[in-house]
Amino acid sequence: MRISFAVKLGVLMIVLMTALVGSILIYFYQYSVATLNNDLKQAIGDVTRTASFVFKEEEREQIMQLRNKLNSTLSDDFALKVRSFSQLEEGSTELLLSQEQSKALEGTLDFQYLVQLLRRIQEGSRNRVNALGLLPQTNILATNASRAAWAYLLVRVPNTQAKDALMFLADSNYQKDDFSTEGNPIGNMYRPPAFFTAPFTQGVMGIADNWYTDEFGTVMTALVPIKAENGEVIAVLGIDYDVASFQNRIEKQKQISWSVFGVSLIVALTIALVIAGWISLPLSKLRSGAEQLSRQDFAYRVRIKSHDEFGVLANTFNQVSEKLGQFTSNLEAIVDERTAQLTKANEKVIELNKRLSEENEYLGAEVDNLLELRKKYMPYINSRVKIGEFELSLNYLPSRNIAGDFWQILPQGQLQPALYFGQVSGGGLETASLTLQLQSLLQYQIGDTQDKLAASNHMVLQQSKILNCDFLVKMLAIEFDNHNLKIVGQCQDPILFNKKRCTEISITQDNFVLGLNHHLDLKAIDCTPQLDDVLLVYSSGFRQALLKLSNHKQDFATCSDLIAASGLQQHSSQELLEKFRSEIWFNDFPSDISFIQIKRINV
Missing domain, CATH: 3.30.450.20 (PAS domain)
Structure with a gap:
C-alpha cells in the first residue's frame, strides 16, 4: 500500500512534537519531584534536629x-x-x-x-x-x-x-x-x-x-x-x-503534566494536519503532472499559483513539458537529418580506411625494403666468421619499428681488423637513415679506429643540426691483435664467460656518447681471453628481449643472471634466436635484437 508524502510528513511531525513535549515534561516533572523531595528532607531534618x-x-x-x-x-x-x-x-x-x-x-x-x-x-x-x-x-x-x-x-x-x-x-x-x-x-x-x-x-x-x-x-x-x-x-x-499532603501535591503535578501532554498532542495533531494539507494539494498536482508526462501527454499543465518552491517547481515542470512536446514533434525530422549525416560520414570513413589500407601496404613494402637495405650493409648476419685466433658469431633480428642496431668489420683481409658495434636510439626513418650513413662511413673512411670514431661523431653532430633532432648514438670498436683484444668506446658492457665463470668488462665512459660535442676522450681497455672463452657484445634490445623471455620484472642484477637467462653457456646462438622468434611479443618488439659472440679458438 502506497502512503502519500503528506501522511508521512504529518506522522513524522506528530512523533517529533510528541517526543519533544514528552521529554520536556518528563524532565521537568522529575526535576520538580527531586527538588521538592530534597527540600522536604531538609525541612524534616531541621525539625528533627531541633526536637532533639x-x-x-x-x-x-x-x-x-x-x-x-x-x-x-x-x-x-x-x-x-x-x-x-x-x-x-x-x-x-x-x-x-x-x-x-x-x-x-x-x-x-x-x-x-x-x-x-x-x-x-x-x-x-x-x-x-x-x-x-x-x-x-x-x-x-x-x-x-x-x-x-x-x-x-x-x-x-x-x-x-x-x-x-x-x-x-x-x-x-x-x-x-x-x-x-x-x-x-x-x-x-x-x-x-x-x-x-x-x-x-x-x-x-x-x-x-x-x-x-x-x-x-x-x-x-x-x-x-x-x-x-x-x-x-x-x-x-x-x-x-x-507526608500524605506532599504526596498528593506530587500526584496533582503528575496529573497536570499528563493534561499538558494531552493538550500538546492535540495541538501537534492539528498543526500536522494543517501542514500536511498545505503540502498535499500541490504535491498531488505535481504527481498528476508526472503521471500525464509518463503517458506522453505534453500538453498537460500543472496549475499552482503560489510563489513558493512549489510554484517554481510547477513552472519548471510546465517548461520541460513544453520543450519535450516541441522536441517530440520535430524528432522525425531530426532523426532523418542525423541519419543522412551519419551515412555521409560512414562513406567518408570507408573511403579513408581504403586509402589507409593502401598506404599501409605501401609503407609495409617500404619498411621491408629498408630492412633489406640495412641487412645488405651489415656483413655476416646470423653467421660465423674467423678473424685471427677468434671466431665471431654475429646475430641480428630486426624490429619492424626500424630500430638502430648496426655493426661493421673493417678492414677485411688485413692483419689487424676491427669490429665496430653500435646502436642509434629511437626508431623510424631518421634512425634508419643515420644508421646506414654510419655503416657507410665506417666502411669507406680512411684511417685507424680513432679516425673512424671521430668521423662518426662529426657526422652525428651534423645530422642533429640539419634535422633539428638530438640523436643518441653509442659505439664501441674492438681491435684484434693475435690473441689480444683492444676495446674502445661505449655500449653495453661486454661479458667474458665460459662454461664455469662469467665476468663483466666495465667500459662505461661518461663523455663517450656520439653527437654530444666535438671532443672525444678515447680510452682503450685490453682483454686477453683464454681458449674457449667467449666475449659477448650486445645491444640494449638484446638485454630487454632476455628480460621478457625469462619473465623478469626487474633488470638483471649480475652478468651471471643475464648469461643464465640466455642459455649461451649450453646452447647455440641459433637456438636463442629461434626462442625469440617463437614468442608472441616478437613481432611488436620495439628494438632490434643484436648480439655478437667472440670466441678464442685454437689455431
Missing part, C-alpha cells in the same frame, strides 16, 4: 537509667532470639520482653516522662497548638492530627550490631488502641533499614531517601543521635512525618 534539644542533661540521664533497666531485664537467652530475629526482612518487629516485664518498665516515672516529651514533640507539629498539660496518646487519623505521626527513642541491643537489631526505649504511641492494635511496648525489637544505623555508628543524622506508604499512612523518617556529655550515643530520636 528537648532532651536536656536531666532527660538524658533518665534515658541512660531507663536503658540500663531495660538491659538488666533481658533474659539470659536473649542473644539467641536476636540472632534469629536478625535473619528477618527489614521493618520486622518482635517482642524481646514478656508483657509483665514491659508493663513494669512502662509504669516507671522515667518511661512516662520520656513519653510525655515525645508527645510534646508531636503536639508542636499540629496546625493548631493546644494548651500544655498531661498529653494523652493521639490517633494520627484524627482531626487536627500532628504532622509528626510517631516520635520514638531507639537504643542498641546489648552485644548486637545496629544493622541487625534495635530496641524501642519509648514511643509516643506505645499503647494499644483502635489504630494500633499491637502497640509498640518498650523492649520491642526492630529490624532497621540501612539509614537507621548511621546515627549509632557514625553519630550523624539519618534520613530516608524517600517516603513510604503502609497501613498507617505515608511517612518519611528522620533520626538524630542523642549523645551523653562524653559523646556516647545513648539513644536515637526517630520521628515519622506524615
Whole structure:
C-alpha cells in the first residue's frame, strides 16, 4: 500500500512534537519531584534536629537509667532470639520482653516522662497548638492530627550490631488502641533499614531517601543521635512525618503534566494536519503532472499559483513539458537529418580506411625494403666468421619499428681488423637513415679506429643540426691483435664467460656518447681471453628481449643472471634466436635484437 508524502510528513511531525513535549515534561516533572523531595528532607531534618534539644542533661540521664533497666531485664537467652530475629526482612518487629516485664518498665516515672516529651514533640507539629498539660496518646487519623505521626527513642541491643537489631526505649504511641492494635511496648525489637544505623555508628543524622506508604499512612523518617556529655550515643530520636499532603501535591503535578501532554498532542495533531494539507494539494498536482508526462501527454499543465518552491517547481515542470512536446514533434525530422549525416560520414570513413589500407601496404613494402637495405650493409648476419685466433658469431633480428642496431668489420683481409658495434636510439626513418650513413662511413673512411670514431661523431653532430633532432648514438670498436683484444668506446658492457665463470668488462665512459660535442676522450681497455672463452657484445634490445623471455620484472642484477637467462653457456646462438622468434611479443618488439659472440679458438 502506497502512503502519500503528506501522511508521512504529518506522522513524522506528530512523533517529533510528541517526543519533544514528552521529554520536556518528563524532565521537568522529575526535576520538580527531586527538588521538592530534597527540600522536604531538609525541612524534616531541621525539625528533627531541633526536637532533639528537648532532651536536656536531666532527660538524658533518665534515658541512660531507663536503658540500663531495660538491659538488666533481658533474659539470659536473649542473644539467641536476636540472632534469629536478625535473619528477618527489614521493618520486622518482635517482642524481646514478656508483657509483665514491659508493663513494669512502662509504669516507671522515667518511661512516662520520656513519653510525655515525645508527645510534646508531636503536639508542636499540629496546625493548631493546644494548651500544655498531661498529653494523652493521639490517633494520627484524627482531626487536627500532628504532622509528626510517631516520635520514638531507639537504643542498641546489648552485644548486637545496629544493622541487625534495635530496641524501642519509648514511643509516643506505645499503647494499644483502635489504630494500633499491637502497640509498640518498650523492649520491642526492630529490624532497621540501612539509614537507621548511621546515627549509632557514625553519630550523624539519618534520613530516608524517600517516603513510604503502609497501613498507617505515608511517612518519611528522620533520626538524630542523642549523645551523653562524653559523646556516647545513648539513644536515637526517630520521628515519622506524615507526608500524605506532599504526596498528593506530587500526584496533582503528575496529573497536570499528563493534561499538558494531552493538550500538546492535540495541538501537534492539528498543526500536522494543517501542514500536511498545505503540502498535499500541490504535491498531488505535481504527481498528476508526472503521471500525464509518463503517458506522453505534453500538453498537460500543472496549475499552482503560489510563489513558493512549489510554484517554481510547477513552472519548471510546465517548461520541460513544453520543450519535450516541441522536441517530440520535430524528432522525425531530426532523426532523418542525423541519419543522412551519419551515412555521409560512414562513406567518408570507408573511403579513408581504403586509402589507409593502401598506404599501409605501401609503407609495409617500404619498411621491408629498408630492412633489406640495412641487412645488405651489415656483413655476416646470423653467421660465423674467423678473424685471427677468434671466431665471431654475429646475430641480428630486426624490429619492424626500424630500430638502430648496426655493426661493421673493417678492414677485411688485413692483419689487424676491427669490429665496430653500435646502436642509434629511437626508431623510424631518421634512425634508419643515420644508421646506414654510419655503416657507410665506417666502411669507406680512411684511417685507424680513432679516425673512424671521430668521423662518426662529426657526422652525428651534423645530422642533429640539419634535422633539428638530438640523436643518441653509442659505439664501441674492438681491435684484434693475435690473441689480444683492444676495446674502445661505449655500449653495453661486454661479458667474458665460459662454461664455469662469467665476468663483466666495465667500459662505461661518461663523455663517450656520439653527437654530444666535438671532443672525444678515447680510452682503450685490453682483454686477453683464454681458449674457449667467449666475449659477448650486445645491444640494449638484446638485454630487454632476455628480460621478457625469462619473465623478469626487474633488470638483471649480475652478468651471471643475464648469461643464465640466455642459455649461451649450453646452447647455440641459433637456438636463442629461434626462442625469440617463437614468442608472441616478437613481432611488436620495439628494438632490434643484436648480439655478437667472440670466441678464442685454437689455431
